[in-house]
Amino acid sequence: MNYGTTRFITAIPMALAMILGNLDVYAQQESVVRRPGTSGRPLYNGILLPEVWPPENGDPYTSEPMPVPYLEHRPEVVPIDIGRQLFVDDFLIEQTDLDRVFHQAQKYAGNPVLPHVSLRHGGVFYDPVVRQFGMFYNDGGRGIGLAYSQDLKRWTPGANGNVVLPKGGANAFWLHTDGTAKRVFYAMRANRMDPRPKNDPDVPYINAIWQNTLRSSADGITWSEEIPLGRSNDYSSFFYNPFRGVWVYSLKHNVPRVGKEVYRSRYYAERADVSKVGGFDDAVFWVNADRLDKPHPEVGDTAQLYSLHGIAYESIILGAFQVHLGPANEICEETKEPKYTEYKLGYSRDGFHWHRPEREPFIRGTYRDGDWDKAFVNIPQGVCVVVGDSLWFPYGAYSGMDPDGKRGMYRGGSIGMAKLRRDGFASMEANGRGGTLLTRPVVFTGKHLFVNVDCPEGELRVEVLDQAGQVLKQFSAKTCRPIRMDRTLCSVAWESGADLSSLAGKPIRFRFHLTNGKLYAFWVSPDESGASYGYVGAGGPGFNGVIDDQGINAY
Structure with missing residues (x-):
C-alpha cells in the first residue's frame, strides 16, 4: 500500500536509483515498465522477464505446484541495491550447510482488537499523513x-458514524502515497449482476457474475x-507492484479442477493505470492451491485458493494466500458453521511466479467452539506493517456465533493481530554447531554491510570473496569483528573498517560463518543508518x- 498517486509511479524508483547511484538499473527497469514482457531487460534483481508477459502458459486444471523459472535459471550476478535480502529461497545461495527454518506468526495475546466486525478483504496501512494506522x-x-x-491494539472509529461506504460485495482497499501529503x-468492490448472465461469449470464465468497480478518495471518507473495471467472480482484489510500476489485479474465477467439480482459482491482469475502464x-x-495444500483432516475437501493479496516487502513481493479447506457453502449454511480457510505465504521475485x-499455515483458526477465531481466517489488503523490530499482520476470523446467540456461516466475526520478527519468514540456522x-x-x-541475526550464544563472522572465489584479505573472516547479539539491524565491520565502497560495482560473494545462531537477512546500505531502500509492506x-530510507532511525 501507500505508493504514491498514479502520476508518482516512477518517481519513487527514480529517486531510489539516484540515491544509489545506479541510473542504469533504473533505465532498464523503466523500459520494462513501458513495454512489459517485450524488452527482455533485467528487473531490479537481474531476473529477465520472458518475451511474453504476463506468461500465458499456466494450466488451471493441474494440481501441481507452480513452476518458478527464476529459481531454475538464476542470474549470473544479482544486484542487491534494493532491500534486505531474505533467505526464503535459494535465489542468492550458492552453497550452505545451514538449515532453513520457516516461522509462523504469533497471535497477539490481547486479541481480538476489534470485536463484532469483520475483514472480508478490507485494508490495513500506516497513514504517514495522520501518523496513525488505519483499517477499513x-x-x-x-x-x-x-x-x-x-x-494496532486500541482502535478508534473514524468520522461519519464509522461508515464510509455502503454495504456491498467484498471490498479491497489501498492507500497510495509518495511519502508526502499527497x-x-x-476501493475496489464487487457488485453482483442480476439476473445472472448465461452463455455469454464475452465472459470466458464460469460464474463470472460480479462487476468490479473502483472508487477513489483523498481522505478515505x-x-x-x-468506475467499471471488469467482471470476475466475487472476492477479487488488487495491489501495486512498485518494482515494475504496475497495478496487479488478483481475479477470482471458478474453473473445473477434478472431474466436473468447480474450484476457486486466481487469474492475473496488470495495468499501468489503476483506474483504467x-x-x-x-x-x-x-x-491455484495445489496438491501440497493438504485437506483438513475433519473435512477432506480438496484445497482451493479463496483469495490472494500481494505487497512489496524489502526485495520481494510477499503473497498472502487464503486457502479454502471446505466445507462447501451449502454444508456450512446447513450446519451454521464458518468455513475453514487458512493463511499461508508465498514469495515472488518477478511479481508473477510464486x-x-x-505449507504450514502462517495463521490458522483454532477450530474450537467458543473461540473468536475458530475458522474462516481472512486477510486484508496491505498484509503487514512494520513496527521497529516486528512485523504485524492483521487478520479476521469467525466464531460462527453472534453476541445474541445467532449462529451462521458468516456470524461472529472479529479482527485480531499477529506478530513476526522483522524479516522473520525464514532463517538459516546452525544450532549447537x-x-x-x-x-x-x-x-x-x-x-x-548489515545483517539481521540472532546469535547471543554463538557468533557470526563474514568474509568477502572475489568472483573467482578468492578471499579478499582485508575482508576475511579472521579479521571480521565477531557479532554475538540478537538484532534485526546489525552492522558488520573488519579490522580494516566497515567501508565496502572499494567493492562497489564489482561482482563479489559473501560467506557467512555462523555458530549456534540464526541468520535472517543481509543487505548493503549506502548509509551508516542501515537504511535498506527496500519496501516496508503497508508502512509503519x-x-x-513505504521505502526504508531511515534504517535505525525508524526503530
Missing part, C-alpha cells in the same frame, strides 16, 4: 467502517463515483512512506 473493515450490516490506531485511497479479457491463469516452500553460507555473485553500489511509524 465490514461493520456488520451498516457498511464499511474506517478506524485508526496508534499502536495521497489517494482506492468521501469517495468518487464508481474496461474488462479483464486479457487476464491469464495465475495460480515460490511456496512452506558451526556452519557457512556462501552467496552467489552479487553487485551493489552501497558501502555498509518512523517511515515517510
